[in-house]
Amino acid sequence: MVETKHVPIPTVPDGPLDTSRxxxxxxxxxxxxxxxxxxxxxxxxxxxxxxxxxxxxxxxxxxxxxxxxxxxxxxxxxxxxxxxxxxxxxxxxxxxxxxxxxxxxxxRSQLLAHLVAEVKDSVIVAGTHGKSTTTAMLASAVGVHLSGWSGGGDMIATGANAGTGPGDIFVAEGDESDRSLTAYRPEVAVILTVDDDHPETYVDRDDAISVYAEFARNANALVFSVDDEGARHVAELVDGQTLAVAYGRSANADVRVTGIRPDGTGSLITLRGPDGVETTLGIAVPGDAAAMNAVAAYTTGLVLGIDPGTLITGLATFAGVARRMTPVGDADGVTVMDSFAHHPTAVTADIGAARQLSAGGRVVVVFEPSGWTRTAALGESIGRALAEADEVVLLPVHSLLDSPIGKVGTEKVAAAVAEHGTPVHAVPDITAAGEVCGELVRPGDLVLTMGTGAVAEVGEALLAHTVSAVRS
CATH class of the missing domain: 3.40.50.720 (NAD(P)-binding Rossmann-like Domain)
Incomplete structure (x- = not known):
């Protein structure tokens, strides 16, 4: 989620909500x-x-x-x-x-809580990273059992961020940015990661963990990543208060990932379930982060009682979520992909996925930082993550909201990138980013646009003018 304001949320009015108008x-x-x-x-x-x-x-x-x-x-x-x-x-x-x-x-969270309360089998997917993808994956995985879903990103297969179905399972993404996670009382709470994010709302990660823990206590079952320190801490805090099912690479995971290997633009994932039976999941979206999101969706489906075969088929047909490592196009040997990543952890994961897909070519990242408060707090970490690329084109900070600290530049980010030896090119706007990127790229490069604002326009413009822009 992008930077938001921390505002008090008044108590919901008494009685059922009338959603007719x-x-x-x-x-x-x-x-x-x-x-x-x-x-x-x-x-x-x-x-x-x-x-x-x-x-x-x-x-x-x-x-x-x-x-x-x-x-x-x-x-x-x-x-x-x-x-x-x-x-x-x-x-x-x-x-x-x-x-x-x-x-x-x-x-908004109170309306979603009302929709969750309407059904018995409901799921709220939460976490600092991956919740939009996992929500859409789970909606796809449960197939005809889905009654409806609501997420933060457009499912590529439908071109929409919500939908209805004939079944009885409701799946939705929960937003932690304004502390509203505690409004939900789902059958299953899913926690993917708990990272230090949203400095405009949380004092530190421990503060965020306390909110996630209250969210988990409100559910009848918790699915969590045992590999993530924050999610694991939440599970420890609610131990014995709700059914907890762990997934991950760790030996003590209930659904244990035993291998992830690239398969075309996606991955093949092998895992061992609670019964010791080994299963293979095939997904069409790239990167280890997406693979682990698929395992989270699969594990949640098992907790809901869905047949494993249905889940495997649904995940195999999942085509991705817009702006989550989404292919934009290819021209003259240059590949362009787009990512919503704006936190250091997500930036690292998506550059790694791009490296996996680049077949030895360079990875050129065009990055637009998100939020003045976040950039001030996490600028150096963002820069270190970006330094994993071969070239970085750095845009000004994108923020739709005022910050108590005022506008913040990208100097911290740029310095951290340069400190690690990666060339960084600070530009004033989208037009300049496109021009600089056009001068940098050459056949074999993968260009990855990253951020919450209009940065995707750079990749689209680059492809439209690649013939003249790419150096031979």
């Missing part, structure tokens, strides 16, 4: 748009507003939502419910208008 304030956001799409597909009359038209708002309008551009304070029709998110806060004009009109107003 929901109005979403900031409907184009990742978490908001997925819930809006899900409700639209279920037959709700969805309205919403946002500051600009995007492909996301276009998609929602195609699904039947009515969307106004700009926050004027007007509420269309007679909403049964008004939903806000931490990206906006309760001082938004439309939220204030809803409060004056005594309309039910809830935080």
């Amino acid at each position: 929901p109005h979403f304030v900031g409907i184009g956001g990742a978490g908001m748009s997925s819930l809006a799409l899900l409700l639209a597909q279920r037959g709700s009359t969805v309205t919403g507003s946002d500051v600009r038209s995007t492909t996301v708002t276009d998609r929602l309008q195609a699904a039947g939502a009515t969307i106004s551009i700009g926050h004027t304070g007007a509420l269309p029709g007679s909403p049964s419910l008004v939903i806000w998110s931490s990206a906006l806060g309760t001082d938004n004009t439309e939220v204030a208008a809803a409060n004056r009109a005594s309309l039910p107003v809830v935080h």
